[in-house]
Amino acid sequence: MQYIFYTLAFFAILCALFVVFEKNPVHSVLYLILTFFSIAGIYVLLNAQFLFIVQLIVYSGAIMVLFLFVLMLLNLNKDTEPQKSVIFKTAGAIAAGSFLLVLVAVLKDTQQSTELSAMTDIGLVKQLGKTLFTKFVVPFEVASILFLAAMVGSVLLGKKELY
Amino acid sequence: MTLALIAKIILVVAIFVLTLAVAAYSTYLERKVAAFLQDRLGPDRAGPWGLLQPLADGVKMFTKEEFIPAASEKFLFILGPGLFILTALMTSAVIPWGPALVIAGEVIALQVADIDIGVLYVLGVVSVGVYGIMIGGWASNNKYSLLGAVRASSQMISYELAMGISVITIVMITGSLSLNEIVGQQAQGTWNVLKQPLGFLIFLVCAFAETNRAPFDLPECETELVGGYHTEYSSMKLGLFLFAEYMNMFISSAMIATLYFGGWHFPYMDKLGLGPNTLAFLGFTVFFLKIVFFIFFYMWVRWTLPRFRYDQLMHLGWKVLIPLALLNMLATGAFSLLF
Numbered sequence: 001m002q003y004i005f006y007t008l009a010f011f012a013i014l015c016a017l018f019v020v021f022e023k024n025p026v027h028s029v030l031y032l033i034l035t036f037f038s039i040a041g042i043y044v045l046l047n048a049q050f051l052f053i054v055q056l057i058v059y060s061g062a063i064m065v066l067f068l069f070v071l072m073l074l075n076l077n078k079d080t081e082p083q084k085s086v087i088f089k090t091a092g093a094i095a096a097g098s099f100l101l102v103l104v105a106v107l108k109d110t111q112q113s114t115e116l117s118a119m120t121d122i123g124l125v126k127q128l129g130k131t132l133f134t135k136f137v138v139p140f141e142v143a144s145i146l147f148l149a150a151m152v153g154s155v156l157l158g159k160k161e162l163y
Numbered sequence: 164m165t166l167a168l169i170a171k172i173i174l175v176v177a178i179f180v181l182t183l184a185v186a187a188y189s190t191y192l193e194r195k196v197a198a199f200l201q202d203r204l205g206p207d208r209a210g211p212w213g214l215l216q217p218l219a220d221g222v223k224m225f226t227k228e229e230f231i232p233a234a235s236e237k238f239l240f241i242l243g244p245g246l247f248i249l250t251a252l253m254t255s256a257v258i259p260w261g262p263a264l265v266i267a268g269e270v271i272a273l274q275v276a277d278i279d280i281g282v283l284y285v286l287g288v289v290s291v292g293v294y295g296i297m298i299g300g301w302a303s304n305n306k307y308s309l310l311g312a313v314r315a316s317s318q319m320i321s322y323e324l325a326m327g328i329s330v331i332t333i334v335m336i337t338g339s340l341s342l343n344e345i346v347g348q349q350a351q352g353t354w355n356v357l358k359q360p361l362g363f364l365i366f367l368v369c370a371f372a373e374t375n376r377a378p379f380d381l382p383e384c385e386t387e388l389v390g391g392y393h394t395e396y397s398s399m400k401l402g403l404f405l406f407a408e409y410m411n412m413f414i415s416s417a418m419i420a421t422l423y424f425g426g427w428h429f430p431y432m433d434k435l436g437l438g439p440n441t442l443a444f445l446g447f448t449v450f451f452l453k454i455v456f457f458i459f460f461y462m463w464v465r466w467t468l469p470r471f472r473y474d475q476l477m478h479l480g481w482k483v484l485i486p487l488a489l490l491n492m493l494a495t496g497a498f499s500l501l502f
Contacts, residue, residue, distance in 0.1 A: 057283065060290075061287060065290075
């Protein structure tokens with residue numbers, strides 16, 4: 001079990017690195033899809049079936065297809081990609097570095113939960129649904145209103161030229 | 164334990180062979196149905212009634228010249244058809260092919276994996292299935308291929324929504340996401356098509372769009388895109404693309420039969436007083452007949468309806484099917500609350 005986790009984690013990190021270092025944007029997106037697949041595999045190890053399948057449907061299946069869609073239509077390649085100036089590169093490095101710092105600071109003190117193994121059925125649909133609709137019903141509904149607002153906003157933006 | 168494991172391996176291989184055989188003979192059936200509908204004879208040279216035609220086609224595909232365009236992305240160009248056929252085969256893992264067998268006192272389910280989230284798994288594989296077309300179409304470095312790939316992906320994303328919503332109503336009346344449970348409840352009560360006629364219609368239309376079959380075959384659309392995403396493909400790579408379409412037809416027919424027509428169930432099944440193994444055999448045969456009927460239905464529609472225009476396709480998907488599916492879901496919810 002542990003070896004499967006290490007393999008998946010290694011693969012996820014490797015693909016994530018390729019996302020950054022790959023020059024061709026379409027290849028980057030394909031590596032990002034592979035990263036999402038490896039993360040989905042880790043969810044299976046935790047017996048979180050619902051998270052696994054939602055990761056596949058939402059991230060790999062819908063969002064990444066739209067990314068690919070746009071990139072393929074834009075027809076970007078390494079010749080036409082504009083070179084960023086040094087200031088932008090430094091700013092990006094500083095921003096990413098501080099984000100890493102925050103992440104490490106947050107994760108440093110969390111307890112390592114070794115309890116999470118395939119034996120728990122916390123991630124099954126039944127338990128997840130019960131928790132979402134009893135304990136967390138208000139945040140859940142608020143999140144759905146947020147989605148509705150985003151949908152209305154995008155429809156409005158799409159219709160802009162009519163007015 | 165070992166018996167169960169061996170049985171599972173045999174089942175996996177059997178389903179794989181069955182899918183390939185059905186897909187091969189679907190190509191024959193397609194030509195025969197087309198010939199029948201157009202008052203022709205169809206293929207009749209290879210073997211009796213042309214029954215060896217799929218074999219001849221296979222040999223032709225394999226022996227043709229293999230060509231990879233110089234300006235293409237070679238690795239992705241080869242990966243495209245492979246991915247497409249992989250995702251076409253993956254769905255069959257969760258379909259219950261018949262009632263359980265009993266061998267040497269052990270119950271063996273005729274289903275590769277009875278997972279808790281069967282319905283979602285099918286939707287997930289369908290949504291990943293578009294990558295084969297997209298990668299192949301983009302890697303060809305041809306504008307017709309790219310247009311076909313973009314059409315395929317936007318069409319599949321659009322119709323996935325209505326399909327998902329119509330499947331949710333099935334989950335609502337069954338109370339489970341497991342396909343085995345969905346079939347089991349239909350065997351106890353009535354078939355879902357009687358409870359969800361509108362949902363069935365929406366699912367059927369979406370299944371046509373998801374498999375890129377006529378009247379929604381815009382991604383390949385010979386008259387506009389000269390073959391769409393597989394313009395640059397030749398030899399068996401083209402064969403795999405075409406073959407995967409027939410596999411998708413087989414699997415989606417199996418899904419329609421499972422979700423709405425009781426899977427392996429037939430009326431008065433439990434009143435016959437037969438042993439479990441005979442019942443399993445009969446159940447599988449009935450399920451297979453249902454699948455063959457839906458494959459025939461796909462072909463019937465292909466040779467009857469003309470192709471949609473692209474804006475009509477989008478209009479139908481977003482402005483007709485999704486609101487209808489939402490209304491259907493609302494009505495189902497209200498109905499199950501009140502009664």
